[in-house]
Amino acid sequence: MAKYIAQIIIAGTQVIGRAFARAIKQEYEASQQAAQRLGNAKTRSERIANNKLGLSLDEAKQILNITNLSKEDVDKRYEALFKANEKANGGSFYLQSKVVRAKERIEMELKSQEGGPGKEEKSSKT
Helix, strand or coil, rough: CCCHHHHHHHHHHHHHHHHHHHHHHHHHHHHHHHHHHHHHHHEEEEEEEHHCCCHHHHHHHHHHHCCCCCHHHHHHHHHHHHHHCHHCCCCCCHHHHHHHHHHHHHHHHHHHHHHHHHHHHHCCCC
């Protein structure tokens, strides 16, 4: 009887050990991907902008579903997505805030393109 109890304990320990190892591996891969996303910024000003708003330019473009950076496209997509996610329409405040952050990130990029490097650091609103 003791032999069977020992086998059950060993089998349970092995299962828990494998699950723990798998969880650590997944967490490590997720942290590597996050570091890659933040580290892919080409310039210092782009890294600062990514850290300031918490998302990269590519993520902001994906959120607003735009390909080119034009003020008109950004404003049009922002208005549509902001209204679609209003609380009164059954939308989500979280999604609305992501849309706002995406617009802010793209506007920051547009300002830096028209004003030269370092411009977005001085004129940003936090």
